[in-house]
Amino acid sequence: MRLGFFTMPVHPEDKKWEISLQEDREAVILADNLGFYDVFIGEHLTDKSENITNSMIFLSSLISETKNIKLGTGTSNLSHMHPVLIASHAAMLDHLSKGRFIFGISPGALRCDAEVLGIINEDRGQIFAESIDVILEIWRSDPPYNIDLPNNRFKVSSLESTFLEVGVGYLQKPYQKPLPEIVGTVVAPFSKGVIAMGEKDFHPISAHFLLPKWVKTHWENYKEGKQNVGLKANISDWRVARTIFVNDDSKIAKDYGKGNKKSPYRYFYDHLYRKLERSGRLGVFKSDPNIDDKDLDIDDILDQLVICGDTNHVIDQILALRDEVGDFGELLYGGVDWLDRGLARKSMELMAEKVIPEVTKNINK
Numbered sequence: 001m002r003l004g005f006f007t008m009p010v011h012p013e014d015k016k017w018e019i020s021l022q023e024d025r026e027a028v029i030l031a032d033n034l035g036f037y038d039v040f041i042g043e044h045l046t047d048k049s050e051n052i053t054n055s056m057i058f059l060s061s062l063i064s065e066t067k068n069i070k071l072g073t074g075t076s077n078l079s080h081m082h083p084v085l086i087a088s089h090a091a092m093l094d095h096l097s098k099g100r101f102i103f104g105i106s107p108g109a110l111r112c113d114a115e116v117l118g119i120i121n122e123d124r125g126q127i128f129a130e131s132i133d134v135i136l137e138i139w140r141s142d143p144p145y146n147i148d149l150p151n152n153r154f155k156v157s158s159l160e161s162t163f164l165e166v167g168v169g170y171l172q173k174p175y176q177k178p179l180p181e182i183v184g185t186v187v188a189p190f191s192k193g194v195i196a197m198g199e200k201d202f203h204p205i206s207a208h209f210l211l212p213k214w215v216k217t218h219w220e221n222y223k224e225g226k227q228n229v230g231l232k233a234n235i236s237d238w239r240v241a242r243t244i245f246v247n248d249d250s251k252i253a254k255d256y257g258k259g260n261k262k263s264p265y266r267y268f269y270d271h272l273y274r275k276l277e278r279s280g281r282l283g284v285f286k287s288d289p290n291i292d293d294k295d296l297d298i299d300d301i302l303d304q305l306v307i308c309g310d311t312n313h314v315i316d317q318i319l320a321l322r323d324e325v326g327d328f329g330e331l332l333y334g335g336v337d338w339l340d341r342g343l344a345r346k347s348m349e350l351m352a353e354k355v356i357p358e359v360t361k362n363i364n365k
Contacts, residue, residue: 007335072183146159198225209243210284211304240328245347
């Protein structure tokens with residue numbers, strides 16, 4: 001089982017931006033030193049807590065600071081920018097990183113982002129679908145361009161101005177051939193979008209705030225998508241994210257991971273709860289859709305979604321998760337605020353050096 005890192009991120013609103021940005025950079029550098037396979041960075045424009053405004057800019061600051069870890073947008077919000085810009089920026093990041101780039105994509109879920117961009121009443125899912133089709137066509141095509149896909153708002157032409165003798169009119173292609181790995185984060189039970197991902201050979205990340213019983217539904221839908229195009233799904237392409245805290249002392253692990261009122265894990269889920277409540281999406285926390293919102297309890301949510309404890313206890317919980325959801329190729333360690341820098345770093349170290357090796361050993365028995 002590979003080990004990766006995923007952060008949205010979620011920081012206290014009163015933390016200075018320069019501090020949280022450097023904290024998130026430090027987490028990625030540590031993950032690289034510890035042998036994490038990849039990292040995925042979220043982005044939002046108008047969120048003081050989830051405050052990385054452009055994941056590509058953030059990742060580009062880490063290319064020279066890291067050696068092996070793959071650098072993934074987790075996500076690039078395709079409704080926020082013209083596909084020509086996204087395709088060109090992604091291709092450059094792929095070249096700068098010499099192929100360590102992973103292209104994570106989404107429509108862009110935050111309504112406030114959409115409002116400030118003037119697209120709050122647009123179908124961002126449709127913009128997303130049209131945008132990725134154009135991005136892929138740009139990477140497949142050579143100039144001069146005349147991209148005019150059916151029922152697609154984005155028309156890309158350079159017929160009038162191309163001057164190839166001096167290199168004018170050429171859109172850059174990625175370093176990786178034919179293109180980088182493309183992934184999408186799945187945030188809903190029984191997501192139909194996962195079927196489309198299977199059909200297009202995009203790879204799924206199951207969000208860390210989904211109950212395991214809903215995570216399990218993603219693989220079945222992904223397999224269906226693959227079968228629709230005559231292909232077999234590869235388990236190594238499925239990533240499952242979880243919020244995890246490990247410490248040698250089980251009491252410290254339980255306190256920092258969920259029990260203490262100041263726990264960054266508690267802050268993460270309380271913050272996320274309030275956002276999902278406002279958008280009517282609390283179903284991700286419910287084992288039964290018929291459960292009333294008012295019956296949800298933050299302590300129950302933490303118990304179900306935070307894996308914490310000493311090394312052996314965390315190993316057991318990860319293996320139990322795998323028994324419940326089925327086999328998957330990579331476990332993504334969910335990043336939270338570094339309230340206590342020492343405890344946060346130690347958890348990642350134990351995860352990489354003790355937990356994952358033992359999990360893998362048990363899987364391979």
